[in-house]
Amino acid sequence: MDDKVLLQVQNLRKYFPVKGVKGPGVQAVENVSLEIKKGETLGLVGESGCGKTTLGRTILRLHEPTSGRIVYGGKTIYDSGDFDLPVLDKEGKPVLGKDGKPLIRKSKKESANMMPYRRKMQIIFQDPSASLDPRMTVGEIIGEAIDIHKLTNSKAERTEMIRSLLSDVGLNTEHANRFPHEFSGGQQQRVGIARALAVNPEFIVCDEPVSALDVSIQSQIVNMLEDMQASMGLTYLFIAHDLSVVRHISNRIGVMYLGSMVELGESYELNKHPLHPYTKTLLSAVPVPDPEKSRERRRIVLEGDIPSPMNPPSGCRFHTRCPYAMPKCKEAVPELKEYDKNHFAACHLLDK
Amino acid sequence: MNNTNETKLLEIKDLHVSFFTPAGEVKAVGGISYDLGYGEVMGIVGESGSGKSVEAYSIMGLLQSPGEIIGGSISFEGEDILAYDKNQMIDFRGNKVSMIFQNPMTCLNPVYTVGNQLVEALRAHNKEISIKDANQKAMEMLELVGINNVEKRMKQYPHEFSGGMRQRVMIAMGLICSPKLLIADEPTTALDVTIQAQILELMKNLQKKTGMGIIFITHNLGVVAEICDKVSVMYAGKIVEQGGVDDLFYKPAHPYTLGLLRSMPRVDAEEYERLIPIEGTPVDMLNPPDGCPFAPRCEKCMQICLKKMPPYVDLGNGHCSACWLRVKDNIKNEEAQNNG
Numbered sequence: 001m002d003d004k005v006l007l008q009v010q011n012l013r014k015y016f017p018v019k020g021v022k023g024p025g026v027q028a029v030e031n032v033s034l035e036i037k038k039g040e041t042l043g044l045v046g047e048s049g050c051g052k053t054t055l056g057r058t059i060l061r062l063h064e065p066t067s068g069r070i071v072y073g074g075k076t077i078y079d080s081g082d083f084d085l086p087v088l089d090k091e092g093k094p095v096l097g098k099d100g101k102p103l104i105r106k107s108k109k110e111s112a113n114m115m116p117y118r119r120k121m122q123i124i125f126q127d128p129s130a131s132l133d134p135r136m137t138v139g140e141i142i143g144e145a146i147d148i149h150k151l152t153n154s155k156a157e158r159t160e161m162i163r164s165l166l167s168d169v170g171l172n173t174e175h176a177n178r179f180p181h182e183f184s185g186g187q188q189q190r191v192g193i194a195r196a197l198a199v200n201p202e203f204i205v206c207d208e209p210v211s212a213l214d215v216s217i218q219s220q221i222v223n224m225l226e227d228m229q230a231s232m233g234l235t236y237l238f239i240a241h242d243l244s245v246v247r248h249i250s251n252r253i254g255v256m257y258l259g260s261m262v263e264l265g266e267s268y269e270l271n272k273h274p275l276h277p278y279t280k281t282l283l284s285a286v287p288v289p290d291p292e293k294s295r296e297r298r299r300i301v302l303e304g305d306i307p308s309p310m311n312p313p314s315g316c317r318f319h320t321r322c323p324y325a326m327p328k329c330k331e332a333v334p335e336l337k338e339y340d341k342n343h344f345a346a347c348h349l350l351d352k
Numbered sequence: 353m354n355n356t357n358e359t360k361l362l363e364i365k366d367l368h369v370s371f372f373t374p375a376g377e378v379k380a381v382g383g384i385s386y387d388l389g390y391g392e393v394m395g396i397v398g399e400s401g402s403g404k405s406v407e408a409y410s411i412m413g414l415l416q417s418p419g420e421i422i423g424g425s426i427s428f429e430g431e432d433i434l435a436y437d438k439n440q441m442i443d444f445r446g447n448k449v450s451m452i453f454q455n456p457m458t459c460l461n462p463v464y465t466v467g468n469q470l471v472e473a474l475r476a477h478n479k480e481i482s483i484k485d486a487n488q489k490a491m492e493m494l495e496l497v498g499i500n501n502v503e504k505r506m507k508q509y510p511h512e513f514s515g516g517m518r519q520r521v522m523i524a525m526g527l528i529c530s531p532k533l534l535i536a537d538e539p540t541t542a543l544d545v546t547i548q549a550q551i552l553e554l555m556k557n558l559q560k561k562t563g564m565g566i567i568f569i570t571h572n573l574g575v576v577a578e579i580c581d582k583v584s585v586m587y588a589g590k591i592v593e594q595g596g597v598d599d600l601f602y603k604p605a606h607p608y609t610l611g612l613l614r615s616m617p618r619v620d621a622e623e624y625e626r627l628i629p630i631e632g633t634p635v636d637m638l639n640p641p642d643g644c645p646f647a648p649r650c651e652k653c654m655q656i657c658l659k660k661m662p663p664y665v666d667l668g669n670g671h672c673s674a675c676w677l678r679v680k681d682n683i684k685n686e687e688a689q690n691n692g
Contacts, residue, residue: 047544184633185400214399215571219615219629226626241544248617248627268623285549286619287574291597293620294578301553302546305514 006203006235007036007059010083012068014051014058018310024066026309028054030259030317032068033336036203041229041236043250043267045243045282047306051259052239053126056205059237060121061114069107072203077117079110119149122196126208128188132180138191139176142166145198165194170224186217190224197228203235211240222249243286247271252342255279258317259309261336265343275345278318316348324349359430360387361533361565362411367424369406369415378637380406382589383424388533393559393566395576395597397612398586399634404569407586408535411567412451413441428533446477450526454538456518460510466521467506470494470528477529493524498554516547520554527558533565540575552579573612577601582670585609588635588645590661595671605665605673608646644676652677 012032017025028051036042044052057063059070067080086094087103094102125131132141142162152158163173169190180188189209196204206225210218226249228234240246246253247267255263255270255278263276274280281300288294302321307313313320319329326348334346369381381403388394398404409415411426413433426433428448436444453459461469470490475481481489487506494502497520510518519539526534536555540548556579559566568580576583576597583600585593585608593606604610611630632649635641641648647657656662656676665678 047546186633214634215573215612216399216615216630217633219617219627220631222617223627223629243545244617244619247619248621248624271619281546283619285545287545287548287552287572287578288620289573289577289601289613289616289618290620291577291601294574299549299553301550305516305547 004038005035006038006073008071009034009059010069012055012058012070013066014054014063015066021310027259027312028309029058032261034254034261034264036235036237038235039233040252041238041250043246043253044237044239044256045241045246045253046256048241049306049309050256051309052256053207055256056123056207056237056239060123060205072117072121075112076110077112077114079107081107081109083107119199120202122199122201123205123207124192124196124209127212128185128192129180131192132188134180137177137179141191142195142198145195149199151199165198168197169194186213186220189213189221205237205239207239208241210245211242218245225249243282255282258306258312260317260346262318262347263345264336269343275339275343275350276347277322277324277349361390361429362388363427365425367407367410367426368422369410370420370422372418372420376638379640380419380589380637381410384591386584386591386594388565388567391563391565392582393568393580395580395583396567396569396586397571397573397576397583399571401634401637402586403589404586405537408451408537408567408569411535412445412449446473446531447529448531449533449535450529450531451535451537452522452526452539455542456515456522457510459522460518462510465507465509466513470525473525474528489528493528496558497524515543516550519543519551523554527562530562531564533567535567537569541570555579573616588637588640590645590674592646592675593673596669599669599671605667605671605678606675607650607652
């Protein structure tokens with residue numbers, strides 16, 4: 001992993017309008033900013049409905065963002081305009097103004113043609129059986145991506161590529177002629193991974209890739225994803241609700257609640273010293289496969305359910321369920337601030 | 353496996369369940385035995401297709417064609433329930449044993465109010481009770497499972513409840529006739545971890561209050577550690593290891609149990625450790641291997657494992673395991689004793 005930022009997301013919002021309802025509709029992603037470095041794995045956790053999948057898909061522009069800015073590999077792929085950017089000279093250094101401060105320009109509206117980026121940014125879906133076309137053979141499924149991006153010159157080359165992809169993900173080469181229903185869940189997920197790898201991407205959004213799998217198969221897939229990252233230098237955005245899996249595979253973890261990022265930090269640091277009350281609850285809710293520890297452990301049980309993202313609570317979105325909520329939490333939205341080195345959280349309690 | 357003669361709440365002996373499909377016989381459950389005492393919580397762990405749900409459906413008499421119980425016995429408080437006729441079975445279900453399922457949305461009827469369904473469940477098993485009393489009881493049950501504002505909630509439909517709340521309704525419905533045994537088939541698998549924690553907490557409290565026995569079917573070993581007194585690990589229709597929860601987690605005697613424990617990333621781990629997966633894929637139940645079903649995936653597989661199913665080896669304290677390695681250990685121990 002080097003320090004080069006591969007993906008930068010600024011103030012990303014995604015609202016889904018709802019018919020017959022005034023206002024912005026479902027506020028699935030609200031003002032999320034993050035950076036992913038090359039070769040890194042950023043984990044995203046949160047309850048269902050917290051917007052983690054929507055965030056992943058909006059970054060790939062499978063959903064069109066409502067507003068915000070997405071920069072991939074130094075190129076803007078989406079910009080809703082009006083962001084402060086430094087003015088750069090030909091060598092890429094910031095130009096200083098007369099007062100010695102860097103000059104600022106406002107960014108323009110932009111939305112790039114995604115086709116070239118699809119080769120670099122890929123996604124693996126949660127439900128392997130639902131994300132593979134039942135009428136296509138595995139060879140056709142993997143070959144489709146190769147054809148769309150015209151990656152091979154001859155038929156023989158194409159067949160060879162499909163074969164090598166299949167063996168990369170631990171399937172037999174003769175599996176290319178089979179249909180998805182002939183595979184078990186774990187094997188189907190391997191096909192989904194082979195399809196994502198077919199275009200030789202740099203960045204993969206892994207959207208709950210192991211949640212639907214059995215425990216013994218889960219670890220096979222997790223190890224495979226780790227090996228591929230090491231050998232191909234991939235960068236992952238790893239989305240899952242299972243904190244233990246996310247913690248295992250990620251360098252850094254972002255915790256989401258109701259569309260907002262509430263905490264972001266290095267994965268082991270975040271587990272040892274969680275700052276945000278929601279992260280603390282989430283950690284204490286994960287069952288530990290150790291009878292003695294689970295008997296001793298005190299658990300913070302949250303009251304109630306996650307509020308509707310159609311009318312999220314004012315101020316801090318967590319205040320309705322937070323055991324430490326103060327009057328201020330109802331009024332002001334807390335900012336995501338750095339409290340420890342590389343450890344960000346958005347909570348008013350921490351300002352005291 | 354047990355030495356006492358007192359009546360157990362539930363005793364299953366050598367149960368065999370097969371599905372007769374066009375492709376051939378699938379031995380979903382291939383001879384399992386266990387017992388459950390009053391007020392005990394037993395976990396049944398296994399991967400999908402290991403037969404854990406089929407076994408639970410057999411206890412409830414809910415097996416559907418082409419599934420059939422082809423051998424063994426199930427006795428509840430000393431009575432053989434496989435000999436029950438249809439009416440006896442109706443009386444048995446709900447009153448003595450009830451079941452909650454994985455997906456609460458598909459188990460609640462979307463066109464009836466929650467109150468209506470609770471009252472129906474109660475009145476189906478208790479013909480004498482008046483509608484007014486039944487309503488009262490239904491409201492008490494909803495309160496017991498932690499639902500607020502019960503009068504309003506009684507009149508609502510399932511879609512007006514969140515996933516966690518629906519699972520609470522299912523639990524209320526399961527407990528409304530005060531059964532002695534509750535079978536919970538993956539009750540928290542479809543829920544978020546925070547809601548899962550709420551439901552587990554609730555089930556633990558209800559178990560203490562009512563003193564019922566629970567069979568908790570799950571694939572999550574963390575949940576087992578949290579709620580169960582004893583555990584059975586199933587693989588390909590057989591119980592490969594069984595024992596108290598501490599024995600099983602700290603002294604796993606079967607390579608499959610050990611494999612499961614090692615392959616899970618743990619939230620309490622201090623630093624990064626690479627996972628050790630169980631290689632291979634689950635057994636094809638149409639053509640199960642001879643001998644130990646886990647042998648093809650077992651890293652300590654020996655010649656005999658591929659030929660003969662190992663017997664249960666008692667490891668003391670109700671802990672037993674079906675593995676040739678343990679048989680080997682026993683022989684070694686005996687030899688050592690004879691020599692020394």
